[in-house]
Amino acid sequence: MHLGTTLTRFLIDEQRKYPSATGDFTALISEIATAARVISREVNKAGLIDLLGYQGNVNVHGESVQKLDQFANDTFIRFLSHTGFLAGIASEEMENVYQIPDPYPKGKYIFLMDPLDGSSNIDVNISIGSIFAIYRRKSVGPQATMEDFLQKGREQVCAGYIIYGSSTMMVYTTGYGVHGFTLDPSIGVFLLSHENIKIPSRGAIYSINEGNEAAWAPEVRRYVELVKSNGKSARYVGSLVADFHRNLLKGGIFLYPADRKNKNGKLRLLYEASPLSFIVEQAAGKGTNGHQPILDIQPKALHQRVPLIIGSSEDVDEARFSGGV
Ligand code: AHG
Ligand code: MN
Ligand code: MN
Numbered sequence: 001m002h003l004g005t006t007l008t009r010f011l012i013d014e015q016r017k018y019p020s021a022t023g024d025f026t027a028l029i030s031e032i033a034t035a036a037r038v039i040s041r042e043v044n045k046a047g048l049i050d051l052l053g054y055q056g057n058v059n060v061h062g063e064s065v066q067k068l069d070q071f072a073n074d075t076f077i078r079f080l081s082h083t084g085f086l087a088g089i090a091s092e093e094m095e096n097v098y099q100i101p102d103p104y105p106k107g108k109y110i111f112l113m114d115p116l117d118g119s120s121n122i123d124v125n126i127s128i129g130s131i132f133a134i135y136r137r138k139s140v141g142p143q144a145t146m147e148d149f150l151q152k153g154r155e156q157v158c159a160g161y162i163i164y165g166s167s168t169m170m171v172y173t174t175g176y177g178v179h180g181f182t183l184d185p186s187i188g189v190f191l192l193s194h195e196n197i198k199i200p201s202r203g204a205i206y207s208i209n210e211g212n213e214a215a216w217a218p219e220v221r222r223y224v225e226l227v228k229s230n231g232k233s234a235r236y237v238g239s240l241v242a243d244f245h246r247n248l249l250k251g252g253i254f255l256y257p258a259d260r261k262n263k264n265g266k267l268r269l270l271y272e273a274s275p276l277s278f279i280v281e282q283a284a285g286k287g288t289n290g291h292q293p294i295l296d297i298q299p300k301a302l303h304q305r306v307p308l309i310i311g312s313s314e315d316v317d318e319a320r321f322s323g324g325v
Contacts, residue, residue: 007033007170007181007190014176025158028085028109029172032132033181033190035079036162036170039072039116039130040183043164046122068122069093072115072130086111087137088144090302092271097302099143109157110135110148114271117161118239127165129241133275134158149270149302153295159275161241169193171245173282178248194249199285203251203312206232207243215260219321226318227253240267244276244310248283253311257290257323265289265307265323269299273308286313290322 001010011026046068073093080086081100085107089098092114100106111134118128134157139145160172168183170190180194206227213221235252237243243254258265267273277287277294287294287310297306307322 001192001195003192003195005192007192010179010181010192014174024085024107024109025174028080028083028134029158029160031079031083032076032160033170035076036130036168037183037188038075038079040162040164040168042068042071043122043128047125069116069119073113076111076113076115076130076132080111083107085109087139088148089113090149090270091115092268092303095303097144097146097149106142106144108137110137110144110151112149112271112275114268117241117272118237121237121239121242126237126239127163127242127245128239129161129163129245131161131241131271131275132159133271133278146302150299152298153269153274153277156274156278156295159278161245161275161279163241163245165242165245169245171197171248171279173279175278175282178279178283197248197283199248199280199283199312200251201284201312202314203247203253204232205235205247205250205252206315207234207236207247207252207254208256209236209238210234212259212261215262216257217259217321217323220255220257220259220323223319223321240272240276244280247311248280248285251312251315253309253315253319255310255319256308257321258307259323262305263324264305266305267308269294269297269304269306270302273306273310276308276310280310284313285311286316288316288319290320 015021015026073091082104084105087106090112114131135151137148158174162170171180178197181190182193256267273294280287289307309319
């Protein structure tokens with residue numbers, strides 16, 4: 001397909017390739033892209049908030065200003081709950097699952113998200129993102145059940161992320177390769193910019209928060225010494241989406257192991273580790289907890305954490321530890 005093809009056209013052409021496709025997906029991804037454009041606009045305005053005299057949670061008009069991660073959460077819900085494609089939504093920002101309310105029809109898919117990833121970077125103009133995963137619903141009753149949300153990553157039918165960076169990009173997979181679209185802000189449309197992304201099998205970058213070194217297990221320390229002596233460069237933004245995206249395109253390894261402070265690692269299985277692992281596997285890379293593929297882990301709780309080692313396949317193969325101490 002030509003670079004510059006619109007996301008909508010790309011989705012329609014992909015749908016034609018699979019005669020069994022109903023078109024639900026095409027519409028769902030289009031709505032995700034619309035929510036992403038709205039969030040992107042707010043993210044771009046974030047730096048103006050002080051300039052325009054917004055104070056606390058109230059802006060100059062006396063309206064309350066939501067925290068951006070709450071705004072992102074609500075925006076996805078607003079754009080997705082009426083579609084009829086979803087039965088329920090889970091989010092980092094919501095303790096419990098969100099059931100699609102009446103009168104909207106309940107659909108056959110489940111949506112999980114980290115609506116704003118890297119939120120500590122908002123105020124300092126560093127890239128942040130959104131991450132999502134979509135599963136087929138398992139239950140049949142009037143409401144989605146926990147079983148619908150606690151599925152192995154292997155069962156994902158779609159995963160993606162949006163990065164609000166020097167440009168806004170959406171990257172997703174439905175299990176047929178990984179494709180990236182860049183938002184052209186002048187026309188408000190995502191255009192195909194990265195077709196069928198493959199991560200190099202080896203990279204020159206390692207990404208880990210070395211500030212945690214004192215809490216690391218000896219095996220983690222040994223590993224980081226090894227990659228340094230092999231000449232790898234450190235790159236760590238502190239927004240998972242941004243660190244992942246860079247390594248996906250350039251090759252490299254990202255690690256957030258377990259340590260003495262974070263006994264199960266820090267990142268969340270269902271809406272951070274799993275969707276990015278589906279994407280990286282589709283791009284010929286790997287995502288593990290140090291012992292098994294992330295996609296093979298049976299989730300036990302909505303917000304469970306997991307050690308994450310993800311990136312170029314040969315690099316990930318070398319890092320066989322969870323860091324548990
Ligand atoms: P979130 O903003 O969604 O809570 O995620 C923050 C995460 C992730 O984006 C990043 O990789 C990690 O926190 C950074 O953690 P440290 O500051 O501990 O390195
Ligand atoms: Mn996050
Ligand atoms: Mn978040």
